[in-house]
Amino acid sequence: MIQFLSYLCNGISLGSVYAIIALGYTMVYGIAKMLNFAHGDVIMIGAYIAFCAMQYWGFPPVISVIAAMVVCTALGVIIERLAYKPLRKATSLAVLITAIGMSYLLQNVALLVWGANPKSFPSVVGLGALSMLNGQLIITSETIVTITACVVIMIVLTLFTSKTKMGKAMRVVSEDKGAAELMGINVNATISLTFAIGSALAAVAGVLLCSAYPTLQPTTGAMPGIKAFTAAVFGGIGSIPGAMLGGILLGVIEILGKAYVSMELGDAFVFAVLIVVLLVKPTGLLGKTIHEKV
Amino acid sequence: MTQKRQSNTKMVPVPSYSIVPERDVDKRPVLETRHLGIEFGGLKAVEDFNLTIGATEIAGLIGPNGAGKTTVFNLLTKVYQPTNGVVILDGKDTAGMNAAQASKLGIARTFQNIRLFGNMTVEDNVRIGLHNQIRYGMVSGILRGPSYWKQEKAQHEKALELLSIFDMQDMADMQAGSLPYGAQRRLEIVRALATNPKLLLLDEPAAGMNPHETEELMENITKIRDQFQIAIMLIEHDMNLVMGICEGICVLNYGRIIAKGTASEIQSNPTVIEAYLGKRKEG
Amino acid sequence: MTRKQKMLMSNLITYGMVTIAFIVCQLALSGSIDGFKMSRSLKGQLVPICAWIVMAVSLNLVVGVSGELSLGHAGFMSVGTFSGAVVSGWLLNAFQMENEPVRLLIAMIVAGVCAGVAGVLIGIPVLRLRGDYLAIVTLAFGEIIRNVLNCVYINVDGKKLIFGFNTPTLPGKALLAGPQGAVGVDKISTFVMGFVLIMFTLVVVLNLINSRSGRAIMAIRDSRIAAESVGLNVTKYKMMAFVTSAVLAGMAGALYGLNYSTVAASKFKFDTSILVLVFVVLGGIGNIRGSIIAATLLTILPEMLRAFSNYRMLVYAVVLIVVMLTTNSPFLAGKLATVKGILKGRKNTGKEGDAV
Secondary structure, X not given: OHHHHHHHHHHHHHHHHHHHHHHHHHHHHHHHOOOOOOXXXXXXXXXXXXXXXXXXXXXXXXXXXXXXHHHHHHHHHHHHHHHHHHHOOOOHHHHHHHHXXXXXXXXXXXXXXXXXXXXXXXOOOOOOOEEEOOOOEEEOHHHHHHHHHHHHHHHHHHHHHHHOHHHHHHHHHHHOHHHHHHOOOOHHHHHHHHHHHHHHHHHHHHHHHHHHOOEEOOOOOHHHHXXXXXXXXXXXXOOHHHHHHHHHHHHHHHHHHHHHOOOOOHHHHHHHHHHXXXXXXXXXXXXXXXXXXX | OHHHHOOOOOOOOOOOOOOOOOOOOOOOOOEEEEEEEEEEOOEEEEEEEEEEEOOOOEEEEEOOOOOOHHHHHHHHOOOOOXXXXXXXXXXXXXXXXXXXXXXXXOEEEOXXXXXXXXXXXXXXXXXXXXXXXXXXXXXXXXXXXXXXXXXXXXXXXXHHHHHHHHOOHHHOOOEHHHOOHHHHHHHHHHHHHHOOOOEEEEEOOOOOOOHHHHHHHHHHHHHHHHHHOOEEEEEOXXXXXXXXXXXXXXXXXOOEEEEEEOHHHHHOOHHHHHHHHHHHHHO | OOHHHHHHHHHHHHHHHHHHHHHHHHHHHHOOOOOOOOOHHHHHHHHHHHHHHHHHXXXXXXXXXXXXXXXXXXXXXXXXXXXXXXHHHHHHHHHOOOOHHHHHHHHHHHHHHHXXXXXXXXXXXXXXXXXXXXXXXXXXXXXXXXXXXXXXXXXXXXXXXXXXXXXXXXXXXXXXXXXXXXXXXXXXXXXXXXHHHHHXXXXXXXXXXXXXXXXXXXXXXXOHHHHHHOOOOHHHHHHXXXXXXXXXXXXXXXXXXXXXXXXXXXHHOHHHHHHHHHHHHHHOOOOHHHHHHHHHHHHHHHHHOHHHHHHHHHHHHHHHHHHHHHHHOHHHHHHHHHHHHHHHOOOOOOOOOOOO
């Protein structure tokens, strides 16, 4: 039982990281109707920047995280401008292939800059662990910080999209680009803003992910990226609470599956969830149905 | 407008089921709908749609923008599954069928926003229409036995013959997506005809055509009916075309039928004038 | 020339190109012409090149002809590799079948059937989806196949095959050993068989494209709704393209696997699917001959440019992005057409993107 609670905590913690990454996917998919395959690799870049800032330049953790967020924001906007914007009217096949290319580009640039050897990522939290039930259940400070960060980010984002002018503009653009343009909304700027927010969150997710699982290498972001996309689909693409719910459920499923069923098949479980969700309820848990116009 | 039924059009008997009641012949209707309706998230897009079309009738479906005309076509061709009522095609209930199965029963259509196979040739577009009339499978297609060559040849000739309806044989090798707009609309009709339909649905066939082309189209629609002995139902905003060739007209507003009858009956119907024709005079 | 004659001509060029390349390689291998010889490393690449060509052509059937992005093509290849290796090992150990070409042929056929079955099982759920979702689910299936194969153990004991899941200690001689993959493989793949497989693939794919079924597949790609409206069974034809492609990938997998003494499941990661996609994109989506050329060049070049091996994937990534941007962005496509026009004095420009 204690064992189970401990797994559950780990699951929720990992799930929170997925949720933060999934927010980036879900916002971009909602607004640009594209699967930003490179999102997972932005996470990896964010983690490397934070790593360099702490290890090589000796910045304190908070400054390092902010530095990573700034770099990733810029990176996200540049990627969108250079690679995705010219393809706004192209087929989804072309956009997806470009995004895959971008993902590989980031991975290989990281490989050239930082090398293939895994770096051992120092935790940004550095507090003691929380011990409960007479020390039988230990919850690390990373877990607590990750879950808190996830909840805070979700609340702030929900408020942002429902209360602020820019947030409302984002929702309008995701509904109907043409109509938004007619209403005087700057569609390009809004899409850039979405990429900026998503990428900044990716940096946070990267730091949190590597604090919990401290091996950092150029392929670090790829798998969590794909899994987070699964989480976004699971929760219903385009929905912010959905990304959160999907992420946490997926993290729990992965950890419990690995613990109780088979270590080797852990990833297979996550993908099986994706397949089942898409077949049974393609709109996800909290998504809405879209009718195809004939 | 009075010159409508002359020249190359021979008088075709229309069964009593049709919109125009006084015509009579003992042929069963090609299409019958009863209480047909569909809802999108609580919104009734089409409601209680009852219509019968005779085997060789030209029927018009008109109504203001957003009245649900194309939705009716989507219901008849089983692109949408109705929430209420039945569609009976050629005597068979289409409940649970998909669009491909409905097509095999003998319904064919064109689209308001043209949907050709743009990367393929004009001839191949027609050949796709003939798909279900040739019968060699994947393996003989790969092995290229005698049946492949024979059927390919027959299909090629049939495609050219169909294209000749609109004098398009010379365009057979062109890419469908590169055709001029009017030719694309005509190609859609040829492709639909290739499926050997009993009922042909035309969604705004004259849209974007100049008066001369529209005139030609009108002649061709009646010609197609006479030659193929099929029923045709069309959605159109060009009233000259509708009043000129449609023997029965059905008027739709807010998803409901507000009038049925002949051209003259429709033109003098006060409800229709209020809902539709009155509006048209302004613009 | 009519479009049909052009197409026939183009197909003949494709067959001719492959045949001539084969004859030239055979001449070089035989060493009958003085000074015309093949380097050792290139010799070792001949069979893999054949396998990658078949992979690229078969993926092009899905991506170019059927218009769906499959990101799990390496999964089908791995099914072929492992089933082929098991069959070959079984025939050799249990029945002492020494005739290598026949054994290779049987292994390839069984591999094709196994991959085809996998294709049907995966195709049923996958082909109900569209666009990005379809792509990501093929990726998911590719990873699931790899994860599962990582746990499969198959040994041959006497005449019997013994299957195990996560059980490294089975009696008899190991054929498939979990994460180590196929072990103790008898290397029986030959360049001649590779050539035969390429020709077989070309006959299947090119004839399919030019038949009733192939036209249906392309029609569905161009407009699914219109295709349904003229009575095409969308699922049937999507499945046809997907499964045919899987079968060919499985056969290529057997050819590839039986060229090495061991092949691990990790060889068929997501990267491998992407590699094949790079062949298809660089050769031109929907362009079969392009796939053949791209697969050949991109397999030989890295061997020749070992010094730049670090940049290999980087270059591939840039290739993907640049090809997509130049063929799909109206702005860049316009610029490119102008440049081409200046260089060639106006020759036909818009040939790529034919099937995009």
